Amino acid sequence: MVVKVYGPNYASPKRVIVCLIEKGIEFETVPVDLFKGENKSPEYLELQPFGELPVIQDGDYILFESRAIIRYYAEKYKSQGTDLLGKTIEEKGLVDQWLEVEAHKYQPPLYDMVVQILFFPKMGIPKDENKMKENEEKLSKVLDVYEERLSKSKYLAGDFFSLADLSYLPFTQYLVGPMEKGYMIRNRKHVSAWWDDISSRPSWQKVLSFNFNP
Numbered sequence: 001m002v003v004k005v006y007g008p009n010y011a012s013p014k015r016v017i018v019c020l021i022e023k024g025i026e027f028e029t030v031p032v033d034l035f036k037g038e039n040k041s042p043e044y045l046e047l048q049p050f051g052e053l054p055v056i057q058d059g060d061y062i063l064f065e066s067r068a069i070i071r072y073y074a075e076k077y078k079s080q081g082t083d084l085l086g087k088t089i090e091e092k093g094l095v096d097q098w099l100e101v102e103a104h105k106y107q108p109p110l111y112d113m114v115v116q117i118l119f120f121p122k123m124g125i126p127k128d129e130n131k132m133k134e135n136e137e138k139l140s141k142v143l144d145v146y147e148e149r150l151s152k153s154k155y156l157a158g159d160f161f162s163l164a165d166l167s168y169l170p171f172t173q174y175l176v177g178p179m180e181k182g183y184m185i186r187n188r189k190h191v192s193a194w195w196d197d198i199s200s201r202p203s204w205q206k207v208l209s210f211n212f213n214p
């Protein structure tokens with residue numbers, strides 16, 4: 001059964017897509033246009049009651065929350081493609097730790113900035129400069145922790161690329177790309193080297209090359 005990924009144009013679904021590519025899992029995409037409110041349609045809400053992207057359909061199995069989805073496929077296809085979970089229970093613990101840090105410390109301030117810089121202008125909503133400054137300061141403190149960690153370890157969970165690193169790809173791409181805040185990465189030597197390493201992976205380059213139809 002081919003996995004259906006809803007909302008390929010957006011960052012959280014890309015977190016799932018890059019994982020499927022790393023694992024060599026066949027998928028197809030179903031466009032969902034947030035600006036047309038298609039994520040609030042009854043059909044979509046039937047799949048994802050919070051009306052957020054992504055959701056996947058794998059036969060009768062439906063799953064939402066991008067990090068739950070990548071954990072599911074990393075486990076289900078553990079012996080296929082790149083091992084993204086670590087080998088020992090201690091490594092798995094560190095993968096989970098840095099995945100949780102990404103979800104609860106890195107993503108929230110960055111998501112607020114993404115919405116303000118990339119979404120608000122399309123919706124005619126003015127930026128809140130104070131909020132932007134506050135979020136950039138929060139994100140900067142989190143990146144300082146990564147700089148320290150990555151001065152001791154090639155990847156966040158250890159000397160292997162894992163879900164913990166993969167999870168950072170979509171939104172950090174926004175940061176260094178359309179948000180024009182790449183200096184937050186480049187000003188940190190070890191974070192910069194880590195970003196160059198993970199973002200140059202063929203899987204992520206493939207995601208960037210897709211011309212997903214909105």
Ligand SMILES: N[C@@H](CCC(=O)N[C@@H](CS(=O)(=O)O)C(=O)NCC(=O)O)C(=O)O
Pocket residue numbers: 010011012013034039051052053054064065066067
């Ligand atoms: N924790 C969720 C967050 C999903 C989420 O916020 N998705 C955004 C799209 S993206 O910018 O994260 O890619 C969305 O649907 N936003 C529309 C909305 O919240 O109504 C996940 O990781 O799947």
